[in-house]
Amino acid sequence: MQSEQSPTTTATEQKSIFRVENTDYYYGSFKAVRGVNLEIPVNKITAFIGPSGCGKSTVLRCFNRLNDLIAGAHIDGRITFHGQDIYSKAVDPTELRRRVGMVFQKPNPFPKSIYDNIAFGARINGYQGDMDELVERSLRGAALWDEVKDKLKESGLSISGGQQQRLCIARAIAIAPEVILMDEPCSALDPISTLKIEELMHQLKENYTIIIVTHNMQQATRVSDRTAFYNAEATDSGSKVGYLVEYDVTENIFKNPQNEATRDYVSGRFG
Numbered sequence: 001m002q003s004e005q006s007p008t009t010t011a012t013e014q015k016s017i018f019r020v021e022n023t024d025y026y027y028g029s030f031k032a033v034r035g036v037n038l039e040i041p042v043n044k045i046t047a048f049i050g051p052s053g054c055g056k057s058t059v060l061r062c063f064n065r066l067n068d069l070i071a072g073a074h075i076d077g078r079i080t081f082h083g084q085d086i087y088s089k090a091v092d093p094t095e096l097r098r099r100v101g102m103v104f105q106k107p108n109p110f111p112k113s114i115y116d117n118i119a120f121g122a123r124i125n126g127y128q129g130d131m132d133e134l135v136e137r138s139l140r141g142a143a144l145w146d147e148v149k150d151k152l153k154e155s156g157l158s159i160s161g162g163q164q165q166r167l168c169i170a171r172a173i174a175i176a177p178e179v180i181l182m183d184e185p186c187s188a189l190d191p192i193s194t195l196k197i198e199e200l201m202h203q204l205k206e207n208y209t210i211i212i213v214t215h216n217m218q219q220a221t222r223v224s225d226r227t228a229f230y231n232a233e234a235t236d237s238g239s240k241v242g243y244l245v246e247y248d249v250t251e252n253i254f255k256n257p258q259n260e261a262t263r264d265y266v267s268g269r270f271g
C-alpha cells in the first residue's frame with residue numbers, strides 16, 4: 001500500500017504523523033494565524049521559530065486541542081493525526097491529549113512527591129502495571145533517575161528548575177504518548193540544564209515525535225530535523241496575522257532559505 005504523502009513530501013522522508021491542511025486560527029473574531037499547511041514527520045523533531053506573536057504557540061496548542069480550553073478559540077481547516085481529523089466528533093480530546101503530551105515553558109510539577117508526579121497521571125489514565133517500575137522507567141527515560149532515585153518521596157518542587165522540567169518530561173512520557181509538544185521548554189533554564197534537555201530530546205525522538213517552539217535559533221539548529229518559520233503581517237484592520245513562511249529541513253532553513261524574510265530572521269536582522 002502506498003503511504004499517504006503530500007506533494008511537498010519526498011519519497012525518502014518518513015511518514016507524517018500530523019497533516020495540517022488550510023488552517024486558520026481564531027480567538028473570537030480575531031484571526032491570529034492564517035493558511036497553515038504542513039506535515040509533521042514521525043519520530044523527528046520539528047521546530048517552530050519566528051518573531052513574537054506570529055502564532056507558534058497557537059498552532060502548537062492545536063495539535064492536542066489545548067486551545068479548546070480557551071473561550072472563543074477555534075480553527076477552520078483540518079488537522080489529522082494518523083489520518084483522522086482531530087476535530088471530528090469521534091475524537092475524545094482527553095484521549096488525544098494522552099497520546100499527544102505537552103511540556104510547558106515554565107516547569108510545572110504537581111505539588112506532590114517526585115514519585116507521585118509520575119504515578120498520579122498514570123493512575124488517572126488507568127495504569128494497572130507495576131507502578132515502581134513505571135516510575136523508574138519514566139525517570140530513566142527523562143535522564144533524571146540517577147539524580148532523584150534516593151529522594152523519590154521528596155516534593156517535585158524541591159529539585160532544581162532543570163530537574164523539574166525533566167520531571168515534567170518524565171510525567172509526560174509515563175502515560176505513553178506518541179507525540180510530545182514542547183512550548184519553549186528551556187526558556188526558564190540555565191545553559192547546562194538546557195543542554196541536558198537538548199541531549200534528552202535526541203534520545204526521546206527514537207520513540208516519540210517532538211514539536212518544539214523555540215526562540216533560540218541555536219537550539220533549533222542543534223535539536224531539530226525540520227524547521228517551520230512563521231512571521232506576522234499587518235492586516236487592513238491594523239491587527240497582525242501570523243502565517244507560515246517556509247518549512248524545510250533545518251539545514252536548508254538556516255543555510256539556504258528560499259524566502260527573504262526567513263533569511264533576515266535567521267541571520268538576526270529582525271525578531
Ligand SMILES: Nc1ncnc2c1ncn2[C@@H]1O[C@H](COP(=O)(O)OP(=O)(O)OP(=O)(O)O)[C@@H](O)[C@H]1O
Binds near residue numbers: 032051052056242
Ligand atoms: N488566549 C488568547 N486570547 C486572545 N488572543 C491570543 C491568545 N493567545 C494568543 N493570542 C494572540 O494570538 C497571536 C499569536 O500568539 P501566539 O502566542 O500564538 O504567538 P507566538 O508566536 O507563540 O508568540 P511568542 O513567541 O511571544 O510566545 C498574538 O496576536 C496573540 O496576542
